[in-house]
Amino acid sequence: MSIVLYHCHEARSMRSLWLLNELGLDFELVVMPFDIEKLRTKEYLAISPLGRVPCLIDQGKVLFESGAIAQHLCESYDQNGLGRSPGNAERSEWLQWIHFSETMAVHGASLVQQNIIIANEADRSPLVQKLELRRLEKSIEVIDQRVSDSNFLLKGGFSAADIAVGYSLHLARLWTDLKAFVGAFGYYQVLSSRPAFKASLPPSSDFPEPS
Ligand SMILES: N[C@@H](CCC(=O)N[C@@H](CS)C(=O)NCC(=O)O)C(=O)O
Structure with a gap:
């Protein structure tokens, strides 16, 4: 699976999850408990350096800001008009x-x-x-x-x-x-x-x- 999303229920990562669902992409969802200790494990910090969600890995690229994830996903995969590419009036x-x-x-x-x-x-x-x-x-x-x-x-x-x-x-x-x-x-x-x-x-x- 080339896209992985680290997510806590109803946290900011819900934006990335909702967008992935709107785009109809295949992805692996890793649901983490909203528990500071569990988000700060050595293993997770090695992926997402602040130990927060969302964190998206796409083809080996790691993104951990929901706005950047939205831009990246739309620019890479959008076929439904969810993004506005450079040059678009909006x-x-x-x-x-x-x-x-x-x-x-x-x-x-x-x-x-x-x-x-x-x-x-x-x-x-x-x-x-x-x-x-x-x-x-x-x-x-x-x-x-x-x-x-x-x-x-x-x-x-x-x-x-x-x-x-x-x-x-x-x-x-x-x-x-x-x-x-x-x-x-x-x-x-x-x-x-x-x-x-x-x-x-x-x-x-x-x-x-x-x-
Ligand atoms: N600006 C970041 C904020 C990420 C963020 O702070 N996420 C919260 C969940 S809503 C989090 O992981 N909190 C755990 C913590 O603060 O330790 C984004 O939009 O992705």
Whole structure:
């Protein structure tokens, strides 16, 4: 098998998994527990030097940033219009939204750290939580406005940028009520009803249809 994806359920690697599923590629999926010790083994650090997910190996090339993985997969394999190649009129916007998705996700991830990973409540910071939530909601407002009159981020239709941002909304919904952002919520409903999105959830997930 020439493509291998290291993945933790519903982590940023879900972007890469969802994209692989949309592209209809054959790949090997290595599911790791979301457990810092298991991600920091000597063996895994030799593959992915920060010990995080995603990590994609394609024909021996190792990539460990979800935005770079999206660009690489689209440039190497896309036949479904998910990428925007250099020279395409939507290329710059496509790149912007792929990378904007990380601006969103860092706030969601920080809230995961504050509320879940820091086990001892006394070590959590209400101020950090408040600021991170506010900054997360501001970033959702940008998407809310962008999709207020369209199904997808780009006029040319569904693309890997929607996958990147769609994952960030999937993470954000843990911390804020997406229904308060009418456009972003409708957009998330459209994205999360895609078969490839559903196929990227954990097998045991009884993911509720957003309503
Ligand atoms: N900017 C990176 C972020 C990767 C990242 O931080 N992944 C998280 C999961 S969502 C992780 O592996 N965390 C484990 C850790 O922080 O030790 C990307 O988009 O791929």
